[in-house]
Amino acid sequence: MLLDAAFGEPRWLWSRFPHPAVLMGRLIGWCDATFNAGDQKRAMGVLTMLGLCIGAALLGWAIETLPTSVLDILILAILLAQKSLVQHVRAVADALRLSLGDGRRSVAMIVGRDTRDMDEASVARSAIESAAENLSDGVIAPVFWFAVGGLPGLLIYKITNTADSMIGYKTAKHAEFGWAAAKWDDLLNLIPARLTAILIWATTKRPNLKLIMKEAPMHRSPNAGWPEAAMAHGLDIALSGPRSYGGGIKDYPFVNGEGAHDLGPDNIDAAVDVLWKTWGIALIYAAISAVV
Template sequence: MTLVFGMLLDALLGEPRWLWSRFVHPAVLMGRLIGWCDQSFNKGASKRLMGAITIAGLCIMAGIFGWIIELAPGYVLDVIVVAILLAQKSLVEHVQAVADALRLSLGDGRRCVAMIVGRDTKDMDQAAVARSATESAAENLSDGVIAPIFWFALAGLPGLLIYKITNTADSMIGYRTPKHAEFGWASAKLDDLLNLIPARLSALMIWAVTSRSQPKAIFDDAPLHRSPNAGWPEAAMAHGLDIALSGPRSYDGEMRDYPFVNSAGERSLTPDHIDQTVAVLWKTWALAFGLALTVAIISRLT
């Protein structure tokens, strides 16, 4: 029942400001540790090897820490850790904030979406802002909700913490920049591996709660995405809402001509489409919660 209560606690409270304004969030601590490793070990001629050793060491530390937490009597601490490391309510709040800001003005929408995406936002039109928010929602549903649930269900707190430290490392050093192309290679590959099943599960669950298209359409479009995993929830969201996602966008002033996912879908996106996306986020969470609760009840009865 740890996962069930952790999901409920996260959905109800999210990341309360009164708490994290007084204490350092575990994700921030992970980021600081990874930043220190980057500064300390991303040097010399064997950067790829040092990067592999670094992520291996971080995963071992995370796994041991999770195991120690599980040794504590009762399951209250476990529930709290699960709730902290899930991101359902915070994801919903960030995505909904873009729709609310976009209804005020295009400039507000651009500033708000810039907080959740890494692409250039200053020249975005309304459709691009809404598309970016929807893409971020789909990808982060997989990375921040379904994948942590999957790895906790499979390997308890050690599995959850190993996933979170890897995902955080990938977001910080996994980019193919001159500085991190070698050092972050192992982190990026491990993150791809750990998200292989959860990304496809996310797509299946999004399809289950929208059911607007045949699964074959998702299978056909997911490989069009530049990411081996993000394309799956994005393709499912695109087909589920009958909208076009991905497509050309600018990074660091350079336009990149990515293909559209569900290219026949609606391209003139509005804040209403973001509202629909948020509804899908909650429906998918409800499906995951129902599955977790069912498994918990069956395990108690057997």
């Protein structure tokens, strides 16, 4: 965690060598092109995820048998995303201070929704939602599964999370083939997402937990709603709400609808501050767990 926070993803390294996440993406892309065909797409998707997870577990186990733990530490540091997440989210605030157009272009790099017609509040809201969700997916969940299952647990989680981001969509092409990836990712994030919400709650003004527990399950995602609801109530801002995907408006309800709606760069900075405070508490727990 300290290595990741200090160095992040150095461009000089990953401009010369493919990042492990990129290699995972290439493998999943090959599986999609090869096996996503025929009348048994869901079954093929299940078998594909089974094969990917078994392969990831065996690779992790093989590396752990080596007479050094340096590789374990380096792989975990590489697969964490605290510093890169902070950099991407803070970049939106910096861009938004320059102009709305710069803010839209910056936030388009970290969200999948339409950004062309966003106002300032929508840009800020999107960045903060991405911060909350990716804190769980990119930091807390990898640390959790490394703690639970060592390198095999970490690699199973990362290959699943990468597969979900690539094929876990309810589109005509991936609704069946990506079903297993989406469901398995939901299961693996079940505990980390709720842990993230608790950590965010602990680092903010400790809003009413009952409100978070009430609104989180209303989110379109079974897991992303937890850190998002905790961030919304912790900063007393309204998140989620209507947004555009593929030119069509999705009328999602607001989380903490009574919170502030007129968001801007300062609210993004406040969310970045929460990212670091949450990371700090997680680091303390990780250190205690390692010692015990």
